[in-house]
Amino acid sequence: MYAVREAFAAVRRAPFLTALSAAMVALALFVVGLFALVAHNMQVALERMEDRVEVVAYVRDDARSEELALAEDELLSLPEVEGVRYLSKEEALAQAQEELPEFQEIFAGLETNPLPASLEISLTPGSRDPGTVARVAEQAGAYPFVEDVRYGEEWVDRLFLLRRIAGITAGVLGVGFGVVATLIIATAVRIAIFARREEIHVMRLVGARDGFIRRPFLLEGLFTGLAGGLLAILLTYGSYTAVYHLLFPLEWLTTAWLGSGMAAGGLLGLLASAMAVRRYLREV
Numbered sequence: 647m648y649a650v651r652e653a654f655a656a657v658r659r660a661p662f663l664t665a666l667s668a669a670m671v672a673l674a675l676f677v678v679g680l681f682a683l684v685a686h687n688m689q690v691a692l693e694r695m696e697d698r699v700e701v702v703a704y705v706r707d708d709a710r711s712e713e714l715a716l717a718e719d720e721l722l723s724l725p726e727v728e729g730v731r732y733l734s735k736e737e738a739l740a741q742a743q744e745e746l747p748e749f750q751e752i753f754a755g756l757e758t759n760p761l762p763a764s765l766e767i768s769l770t771p772g773s774r775d776p777g778t779v780a781r782v783a784e785q786a787g788a789y790p791f792v793e794d795v796r797y798g799e800e801w802v803d804r805l806f807l808l809r810r811i812a813g814i815t816a817g818v819l820g821v822g823f824g825v826v827a828t829l830i831i832a833t834a835v836r837i838a839i840f841a842r843r844e845e846i847h848v849m850r851l852v853g854a855r856d857g858f859i860r861r862p863f864l865l866e867g868l869f870t871g872l873a874g875g876l877l878a879i880l881l882t883y884g885s886y887t888a889v890y891h892l893l894f895p896l897e898w899l900t901t902a903w904l905g906s907g908m909a910a911g912g913l914l915g916l917l918a919s920a921m922a923v924r925r926y927l928r929e930v
Contacts (some may be wrong), residue, residue: 667870671871675878676881679878680882731766732766735761780797872912
């Protein structure tokens, strides 16, 4: 309770310094929040594209129904396969006419149906990576009645490359701005420690342990970091609202992302305070 009282007393004694520290932390985390918003929406878009990844096996016109039924059962037994749908030649033509209305004149002039029947193989979530998709495509292409197998190999590779790039970039920028926020909080705490140097010196003389001296400053850094994290979330939400209403719709961050932002702010404040206090106590 002494540490909590002293931490709040320090905030009351220097509200401008505390507010300035929290604002600087908020600005550093705000940039991370903006990038997190972009990364999250990028991830959502990539996941929606990933949901469309499937393997299409085109079958010969002379394929027997018994062979197709056996292939469906064998493919469905694979743990990576979520479903198998047989699309006849007539259904393929009807689907093409529905999805490509600009080619209605061409479709109307056809004397025979040039589109092949196919097996559309959908994959379970988490099994749409390039290796798994290629393995399922290879197994589907092993049937003698399958004429060709397509799954957009280059498109799938680029999709997962984009996901890796987004993840690495988010991590690097997050660490970079986290270091900036840590340095800002550490500087603010060192100023607060310098302002109370005589009090700390007296406490050392009367036998106060380092942990007793350190705790109020650690809590002060924690409060500053949490305040900065909360302010960063509010700034990020303001930017999200502006973009959503003025430019284009976006997905707001999940609770996990927001909780991580608050926790990051508090952790950065705690670590920065610990570094500053430890360095000062070594000097006195």
